[in-house]
Amino acid sequence: MTRSTFSSHVEVYGKSVQALVNAMEFLKLKAQRVLATHGIEQLEPEKWYPMPRVIASFEDILEQVGPHTTRAIGRAVPKNAVFPPGIDSFGLSMNSLDQAYRMNHRGTGDIGSYRYQPEGDHNARMVCDNPYPCEFDQGIMEALYDRFPPRNSIRLRIDHDPSGCREKGARSCTYYLKW
Numbered sequence: 346m347t348r349s350t351f352s353s354h355v356e357v358y359g360k361s362v363q364a365l366v367n368a369m370e371f372l373k374l375k376a377q378r379v380l381a382t383h384g385i386e387q388l389e390p391e392k393w394y395p396m397p398r399v400i401a402s403f404e405d406i407l408e409q410v411g412p413h414t415t416r417a418i419g420r421a422v423p424k425n426a427v428f429p430p431g432i433d434s435f436g437l438s439m440n441s442l443d444q445a446y447r448m449n450h451r452g453t454g455d456i457g458s459y460r461y462q463p464e465g466d467h468n469a470r471m472v473c474d475n476p477y478p479c480e481f482d483q484g485i486m487e488a489l490y491d492r493f494p495p496r497n498s499i500r501l502r503i504d505h506d507p508s509g510c511r512e513k514g515a516r517s518c519t520y521y522l523k524w
């Protein structure tokens with residue numbers, strides 16, 4: 346599945362589009378302009394917006410800013426997110442990512458997913474086949490690590506499985522995580 350074939354019947358929650366725009370900080374105005382060219386003029390938190398337009402806007406912006414900034418934007422997104430009371434560790438937050446993703450999208454159609462598979466106390470595998478950029482998802486994982494620092498760990502290492510990447514047309518990206 347490529348990004349362009351994702352269902353046009355899915356909508357993204359305004360709050361989560363706003364979180365993306367806010368994460369862009371100094372690029373905020375640019376982001377708002379690009380959204381407007383894709384028909385999203387007034388961003389309202391309680392409204393829902395067509396997913397293909399959000400993804401297309403996002404791709405336009407990220408093409409201009411490059412992979413480093415894309416990752417930084419991913420890192421900024423979970424910073425202000427509200428987590429349910431039970432989510433208080435890195436593993437649980439990673440495990441809840443898919444549910445959070447689903448809560449912020451509605452409608453019928455395939456939106457892909459975040460599949461988290463723990464493999465030990467300090468390692469796991471994450472498979473992403475959602476239409477968001479690879480670097481963005483890596484930034485999100487780094488942000489969750491920073492927000493819920495695991496004990497006896499100094500950093501999160503992310504190794505991208507070389508077999509394929511969404512940025513090069515693959516259906517999914519697989520990441521091996523060690524912390």
Ligand SMILES: [Zn+2]
Nearest residue numbers: 479510511518
């Ligand atoms: Zn990738």
